[in-house]
Amino acid sequence: MTELRGAPAAADQGTPDEHRTPADPRTRSETFDGENLGPLFNSFQGDVHIQQAVFGASGPGTASPHQATGRVDDKDIRGALEHFVRPAVFDVAATRLVADQIVVLRGRPGIGRRSSALALLREVTGDALFMLSPQVTLAELSTRDYNAGCGYLLLDRPANQEAGDSDFEWLLVRDRLRAQGAFLVVTGSSARAWDDSGVAQLAWAAPDAERVLRARWSVPWPPDEAESLAEALARIEFVADAVALATRLAAGDSVDSATGHLDSRLAKEVAQWFDTGPDRTSVATLAALAFTTGADERTLESSTAVLLRHLDRHVPEPPVEGSEGAGLAQHRLLYNRNPLIRRVRLPTTFGSRGALVFADPGHHRHVVNQLWTRMGVAFWDALHDCLRDIVALGDFFERSTAFGLAVFASAAVEEVLPLLVEWSRGELGSAGQRAAVYALWFMARDDALSASALQIATAWSKQGNPAQRWVGATAFGGQLGAQYPHDAVNVLWQISTQPHTVTGSVELLFGKLFATLVHNGGDAEFVLAHLRAKLDRFPPLGRRPELRRTAVRCTAAVLSATDATSGRYAFVSFLDHAPDRLLLVARLWADVLLHRPERQSGIRTMRAALESMGRHEGDPRPRAEALGAALSAQLDAAELAALRQDFEAFLDRKGTGIGPIVAALLAALRTNPSDK
Template sequence: MAEEPQGAAPGPAAEPAPDGHVAPDPRQGLREGMSALRGVRGASGERLDVERDAVSGLRVSADQVFGGDSYVFNMAPGTTGLRSYRLTAEELDEVREAFVAPDGFESLVREIQARTVTVLRGRPGTGKEATARAGLHRAGHRTLHLLDPAADLARIEKADLRRGAGYVLAGLTQRAADALTPFELSRLDAELRACDCRLVLTATVGVQFADPRVRQHVVEVPGSSASEQIVAAHMGWRLGVAAAARSRRLLARRDVRELLREELDGGGAGTAADLGRALAEAAGAVTDDRVAAQARERKALQGERAVAHWLQNMEDLPQQCLAIGIAVFGGEAYEIVAGLARDLEERLQVAESPDNPVRARGVKLIGTRTARLDAVHGTLVDSEVATRHGGARGKVVRFRDPGLAVKVLEHIWSEYDEIREALPGWLRDSAAGVLPTVGVRAAVAAGVLARHGFETVRARILQPWAGDKDAELRDAAAIALGVAAKESGHAAAAYNLVVAWSAGTASAQLQATAARAWRVVFEHDGDEQAWAWLHHLAGIEEVPVVEALCRSLTEYMALDGGRYRSDALDLLDQWAVTGMHGTLRRAVGELAFLYAAGDLIDSPEARTGPYDTGGTATEPRLWPALLTATERDGTQRAEIASLWRQTVNSAVSYTVAHEVLTDWAVLVEPDARGRAALAALLQVTATDRRTELIVRHLAASWVSGTEGRGAPRSGHHVLTHLDGRSGTP
């Protein structure tokens, strides 16, 4: 087939009505707002990463944080589904590397392997939960989940379980033990075996089991390991192999030995593990001669009274504001946090008067970064959150004690009237600022505050943000509500608020915020009812709502490494490709697909050599995540090809589709494997004459570099694939 003329790809025209006039298009209302409706490369992944980091930094309890991306959905309708927290890769590494096996551990592992349900019983301080995690891991389970301590064992069903996972339920009560009958054990055994899962329950020695058939499942903890060994293991794991010599040197110091004697006297395995963590964190922040003192300071700040005394006795308002800034925005660069702290200081500063003059001219600058951080127990650490472009963030500021942030935030909200008055406005302006990551952290802080008064936070923060014209502020309201929904007693209130915002009488802004709070609905209702709810919102012809749906469906595809991508693609296919649900939902489906296509990026496994131009084999390759999916999964390749076929031909979205597809070509231009994946996908896409014509026009424009968007190798690769299929030389 001869190559088509170069230039812009053709766009579909509206079909004429039978009388010769152009039929009115109900999607016309979206056209004016469509030009800005584009996914920003890497934005959703960055937003989810920062949210996860912020929740972790404010120490939301483990049974309230869900899944690899902080969320596991209750897929059963209602609120009775199984709530669980999946251990992160770092926590699994801690299980592998930092657990000190007690005598008899191998025998315990064999007991766990022999059955699907094991009750691990022991005295307080023997490390029952750590032993349960390590036992399941040694039994072959590479994914571990912690069940909500309030989980009803009678409600666990196969649909709640992840194949091959190990589950731990800590702190079995006597009432739950009484309900664990032989019948219930048999039912649990069948459900767990069907999914190749095991469950370990931990209980204290006081919990008794009356039925001898149940007692057969009880294994006594063999006893904890030596406390100093546990300290050394956790300290060594956190400092790393390269610091092994320093770890041994520190543990031999007289002041550290004295600290161990003080803290471990009467303490259990958990105390020893915490002390190992504290010593490692201190070692990462100060020199050897300060490690013991630093660890003591952290312990001294753990109590609420100690935090109150510490804040009250700070030298001045700037110090207090910096501490609050780190509590809320820890994880951002020091310069950003310091600027936000100064903003809060200005809001709280008393007016100028003879007794409170402005700073006199010529007064020297005081307070270096190091001195200011030392005064508030802050430190600089390497960020674990990547940027949306794949690079590292560098040094960020946090408290030396990871548990201090939430204590500071909750204390100042509860005790300081002036700060409570200023905080909503400060968080609002931060959330609506130019840095999206700062906005996410402000939102998480607002959600954490909701545990102390949901109605106050709803009236002063959530409702005003949700009704704002600023999309970033509406996003912040949705994130805050999602965090609040996971606090005890507020899940139902958060859900009812989302439902109220999604009502037909609500403003477009509130409806858009409801669409952004989709995770609250999924957690409460399960997938089928939540999809029906999103389907309802997709029938609203308002640009803010459509944009919110685009962002939310993109996030759904990004969660947990793409685990839910097939579900989202199926919904988009129903809206955009089948056309069964009307022209408006077709347009929404097209735009949501293109938003995700432009936003989501991925680093495929390195199976080839360096980039073709200047890169090295160690550099991360960035592909569109949906392109990566087509290389791994033939079913998703067909679904994504179908959506590309629909959008490049669409009278509504073809311009955006051509731009996003060009972005894909430019992104994979340096990578031969990426170019091959794109060409293979577009070969599947161009199954009809019109689509092939459009794809050829686009590929030719990449070759020629029309409008400065050149990707000549990508374009040649696509044309070669199409020529090979058609037999054209």
């Protein structure tokens, strides 16, 4: 196999020799389990600036700005509706929502269905709005409880669920909503649309692009550019394109510059390049770049060589008469001459490095679309073999390949899924499993793909072999769980009660999920509340001691979780933003510290967290004292004395002494609750 050398992303990943072709990854002893979760999460969360520079501000590389389940933040609602433009059928949908308390909007992603759903609900209620999991069934919708006066959104119902829908089931959902006084807007991408079942199911379309533009950029159009602007607006298909155009124009870009980034123009540029009939190497280079975006020249050239080798096997190139004795191919001239490729500089540990990316991040998706439209099965077989070879070559390749697959999934998820299934099962070793997790995380960051990623991870978690179940669970511990925390918590709890079915320690993923939610500003409290409910349901002397132990271990993992980038303890950061939840956190700490098998590790974690506060805050002693006071309120006098004694004994054994922060905690623990 052609030698490949790694192209580090956020930081240099070691010497080039560490990235040379490894032995068959299926024979490697390395395992993908709880012992190596740290690098997985660190490399994904820790290189956001790299992802933005390489992958751009659109597509799977961009974090969705909203959580996909749970209560919709008021700020998010205001942002979505600030410049909202009503589509043509909005008033019809609003009328039916008032009458039936449910309406279904059908149309493809990117046309503003979510903002339309929020706007419709705000037409009928000023109360709280909640997002439901796309995996909920009509049967569940017709039996669940709703809060009277509140609004609910169910976005992107999967097509496989819609195929089995019946009019009767929809009527049951409508009747349930009417009985409980709630409102529901559902969106789906199925082309099925009708309005005669008692539940309105409307074909949705994007609002007029010019109205969207004028809502955000109200200045008079330049007379000499009005015609070209009108032509550009006529080609816009997605709301985000019109919004981006308005943003660029408002920032002072010329019309020509601003319209140059429109999806329709980028699609045309890519199609025109392919129409010129580029040679085999040029096509292979662009295909390789789609799965190694951000690589340096050596890495891209070597990756292209691997793809060409597999193409020679799957799609042999007929010999060209007179080609013998030709000079050495000047591969790097291809990069200079290709209008779809540009060079950038990316930061590294030791400064910066050169990298090759698409001229516009939007070109990436259209290159993959053109390849999928034009190339036959043999080409894709060769590409699959190439990806199997390069994914095992280091962290950069795991992530770049995963990102490429996420982009490819927007064109043909059915072509991507077999590879992800193969890798998730461990058939390419731990590298393939990590790449499968990364791919689901990238898909979760694209509103058009997140529901598919949720379905895939759920299926793996519940039905796969132990290795695949662990991969699915790991996906829920990161970006996918941040998008769908309710699904994530339910899946992780189910698997944690069946540890024999996976190859890793699932309780660690509760901690990763909590840390990810805190890092992203998501609903981290939901994780704590879920574990609080489990601890209350399974008391220390109850009938299910094994579930009590599971709940305590998961809680301990949450309290010991740290942020992947700052290293700060996640529960401390959580309390920064939710100081009124100190009692909840203290109750969880009490359950962990009173559970003897977790006592020593709990004390060790608390001491480390307190010392970490000292590195990240000015004077953390008041916070340490507050935590100690809240903790002491959960313990009786005997428990408090025993905990204080064990804490001091632990410090004595370590020989580190009692610092001022720990002393503040211990001082609060000396207060007897009965004296308060």
